[in-house]
Amino acid sequence: MTRRKVSIAIVGSGFSGIGLAIALKRAGFTDITVFDKADGPGGVWRDNTYPGAACDAPSHLYSYSFEPKPDWTRRFAEQPEILAYLRHCAAKYGLMPYFRFRTTVTDAQFQTATGRWRLHTSDGETHDYDLLVAACGQLSNPAVPPLPGQDRFGGTMFHSARWNPGHELAGRRIAVVGNGASAVQFVPLIAPAAERLTVFQVEVHWISRKPDRLYPRWRHALNRRVPVVQKLSRLGIFLWFELVLNPALISPRGRRVLSAPIRLLCRYALRSVRDPRLRRRLTPRYEPGCKRILTSSEYYPTLNRPNVAVVDDPITELTRHGARTANGDHHTFDTLIWATGFRSQDFVAPMRVIGTHGTELNAAWKDGARAYLGLAVTGFPNFFLMYGPNTNVGSGSVVHMLESQAAYIVQAARLLAGGVTSMEVRADVLDRFDAAAQQRLSTSVWNQGGCDSWYLDADHRNTNNWPGSMTGYRRRTRRLDPADYHLEH
Secondary structure, three states, X not given: OOOOOOOEEXXXXXXHHHHHHHHHHHOOOOOEEEEOOOOOOOOHHHHOXXXXXXXXXXXXOOOXXXXXXXXXXXXXXXXXHHHHHHHXXXXXXOOHHXXXXXXXXXXXXXXXXXXXXXXXXXXXXXXXXXXXXXXXXXXXXXXXXXXXXXXXXXXXXXXXXXXXXXXXXXXXXXXXXXXXXXXXXXXXHHHHHOOEEEEEOOOOOOEEOOOOOEOOHHHHHHHHHOHHHHHHHHHHHHHHHHHHHXXXXXXXXXXXXXXXXXXXXXXXXHOOOOOHHHHHHOOOOOOOOOOOOEEOOOHHHHOOOOOEEEEOOOEEEEEOOEEEEOOOOEEEOOEEEEOOOEOOOOOOOOOEEEOHHHOEHHHHOOOOOOOEOOOEOOOOOOEEEOOOOOOEOOXXXXXXXXXXXXXXXXXXXXXXXXXXXXXXXXXHHHHHHHHHHHHHHOOOHHHOOOOOOOOEOOOOOEOOEOOOOHHHHHHHHOOOOHHHEEEEO
């Protein structure tokens, strides 16, 4: 039983925000508000509607452990089904009254006198809360390179994460800038209808075939009648990531053993490109896993089409009818699709978070984003992040990490309910954690020379990835130790 009512604000209604709201509600907390700038829940699975949008982690693992879905239509669920799943969870667990949609939190400031957070929203209102959680995620703010001439381009231009469904692609001359996780999904689907499709290859990726398949109806029935079957499937996927893929990324010894088999798998997929010169251009020179390993069984065959071309030279400027590249060539097109990823270090954007002494969070992070267990930052009492710095998994399911974080934040809420008015992670605790994390990351595949990825900030500091296993993170977050925090009553 709680001894005082704790008011909690959650910013974001994706997997993080929904999962945390469910955990808090099940723990007996009822004064919860989930803010979201859009008109419904879903986060990135609401925003990313490009053709072929799907998860690259198997469905049975990329879902809440407490809410299995026995009737996933395929091994790797597509965007509409994942979004429907999130909406189902929100409705089933009675979250709809807690949502405030079409409301952007512009800034949040800690009020030292009251020990509460004051939120300012886009509608001009202010709201005070005992506990603030930023569930904004790492992949929610699209990144567009500041190329010269964007205002001169006379065609249609949009980012893959803000897909323009009203723009007809049939018969168009299309340029796709970027060839990462999103592009390898939608390029095979839009290429057949295009008059011409040019992929401006920003980076070279290791790509393996995607072991996707439809689940037959009998499997749905079996999952319902014998739930342990689905649990064993989830466990098997989990162990594959933990015991095989994770060591290939984290452990130097694991890389020596597993790098060669991963190369073979990716090179086998690359054999579907008929032109040997193009195959060479598509072969990375860095170690597998340094950048995200992509999965697609259709991307490479699509590059064989006569109406598809791959350009390696970077774009230097846009023109009215296309783009000019570094070698002086001009490429004409009437539709430009940015597939250039996200500003992955903008963990709380567009919200400004101001802690004690008027310190703004981004100023506190001027030397790189960091948070204790990816959750708590010194100088920002009663404030937690979900999917914060160093909590991304290079292999596995981030949903597992989010459930661990939600359980930890519930413990923090219980401390506040029990009489604590302010809890702030100690600076020495954060410093030790960050130093240990960066030391372990320094020997991981992500921080090896010659590799650059969205995991690294401008100073090549790895601010995104967890330097261990999903199991290790669950163990570290299982119990909130009050001794790690300055507590006031």
